[in-house]
Amino acid sequence: xEPDRETQKERADRNFVxxxxxxxxxxxxxxxxxxxxxxxxxxxxxxxxxxxxxRLFYVALVSAAVASICYIAPAAQHRVLFRQxxxxxxxxxxxxxxxxxxxxxxxxxxxxxxxxxxxxxxxxVALITAAVIAALAVWTWFVQPAxxxxxxxxxxxx
Numbered sequence: 504x505e506p507d508r509e510t511q512k513e514r515a516d517r518n519f520v521x522x523x524x525x526x527x528x529x530x531x532x533x534x535x536x537x538x539x540x541x542x543x544x545x546x547x548x549x550x551x552x553x554x555x556x557x558r559l560f561y562v563a564l565v566s567a568a569v570a571s572i573c574y575i576a577p578a579a580q581h582r583v584l585f586r587q588x589x590x591x592x593x594x595x596x597x598x599x600x601x602x603x604x605x606x607x608x609x610x611x612x613x614x615x616x617x618x619x620x621x622x623x624x625x626x627x628v629a630l631i632t633a634a635v636i637a638a639l640a641v642w643t644w645f646v647q648p649a650x651x652x653x654x655x656x657x658x659x660x661x
Contacts, residue, residue: 515590522577522597526604530574533608537567540615556618563614566607573604602645609640 509517540563543549552560577597584593613636621629 512590515594518594519577519581519590519597522594522601526574526577526597526601529601529604529608530571533567533570533574533604533611536608536611536615537564537571540564540567540611552622556621559614559618559621563611563618566611566614570604570607570611573600573607576600605644609637609644612640613637 540560543560577593577600580593580596613633616636617629617633620632
């Protein structure tokens with residue numbers, strides 16, 4: 504059905520399916536990262552990390568957990584709210600969870616990368632690498648689409 508001919512309910516259903524599809528792509532990466540991070544403290548050599556690196560690991564681990572929660576929330580809430588007539592609200596909320604999940608994922612990826620690079624090289628290289636990773640994530644995931652949205656206008660037709 505053409506988007507301009509669909510009912511509000513059909514549009515909400517389509518939007519929710521699209522949100523879940525995009526979350527499926529991200530959640531796989533988040534789950535792999537989170538699972539890996541959960542095993543790291545039990546590996547040899549972890550006890551040799553500096554306090555600063557342990558704090559960095561904590562940031563990576565917790566932000567991966569937050570990203571997982573955010574990306575799983577729409578499906579869980581859909582189950583709880585099933586047939587309650589709240590799909591439009593669920594679509595808007597799920598979109599916000601997707602944005603929050605992407606932000607948490609960017610933080611986790613940046614912190615995890617910084618931790619590994621710091622272990623391999625030294626703080627300067629780690630800081631530069633983390634800054635590049637963070638800037639790339641912020642640009643591609645948030646700034647560039649925000650600029651496109653701003654240039655198009657903020658209509659709510661999709």
